[in-house]
Amino acid sequence: xxSRWDPFSEIARLQDQxxxxxxxxxxxxxxxxxxxxxxxxxxxxxxxxxxxxxDDIHISVxxxxxxxxxxxxxxxxxxxxxxHRIERxxxxxxxxxxxxxxxxxxxxxxxxxxxxxxxxxxxxAAPEPKRIEVKAGASGRQPMxxxxxx
Numbered sequence: 001x002x003s004r005w006d007p008f009s010e011i012a013r014l015q016d017q018x019x020x021x022x023x024x025x026x027x028x029x030x031x032x033x034x035x036x037x038x039x040x041x042x043x044x045x046x047x048x049x050x051x052x053x054x055d056d057i058h059i060s061v062x063x064x065x066x067x068x069x070x071x072x073x074x075x076x077x078x079x080x081x082x083x084h085r086i087e088r089x090x091x092x093x094x095x096x097x098x099x100x101x102x103x104x105x106x107x108x109x110x111x112x113x114x115x116x117x118x119x120x121x122x123x124x125a126a127p128e129p130k131r132i133e134v135k136a137g138a139s140g141r142q143p144m145x146x147x148x149x150x
Contacts, residue, residue, distance in 0.1 A: 030072045030091045032117070042120045043103055047095070050115035057112060059119060061105035066121065069094045 034047040047068065049057065057070040071092045099105060102123055109120045 030089045030093050032093060032095070034095070036097070042122045043099065045097070045117075045119040045121075047117040047119075048115060049112060049117045052112065052115075052117075054112050057110075057117060059108065059110050061099070061108055061121070064099045064101065064103075064105060065096055066099055066105075066108070066119070067094065067096045068117070068119065 032047040032049050034045055036043065036045050038044070045066070045068070049070065049072070052070060052072055056072070057068065059069075060067050069092070072090045074090045099121060103121045104124045105121065107122050109122075111118050
């Protein structure tokens with residue numbers, strides 16, 4: 001059976017082995033994959049957060065910056081005769097995105113379901129064009145010396 005060689009995973013494995021050999025355990029990291037798109041009513045962020053509960057995720061908007069932070073906790077590790085293997089990523093994450101001025105950061109809606117976090121940031125209603133009334137006469141302009149008043 002042939003298997004596909006992934007040089008990047010091999011490099012990561014070697015770095016982990018070297019860190020253990022040097023006595024430097026690296027802090028676990030988890031970065032959720034996400035999509036950001038815009039529809040007619042909102043900007044939507046969808047992030048993959050498998051195994052996370054709503055209490056594990058914190059979302060805030062401050063100065064037009066959307067910040068998502070959370071922690072994916074390690075459930076358990078398989079241990080057999082000194083052999084330790086963890087392939088799924090876990091740990092804390094922070095993702096921040098600058099929002100345009102056209103959104104309403106006060107009414108953000110977030111929902112997590114089936115391992116998918118959906119954050120909707122609604123757009124502000126477009127301001128109605130203000131009609132300026134045009135008045136006749138009395139513009140406040142004084143006639144010039146040789147000009148006849150109208």
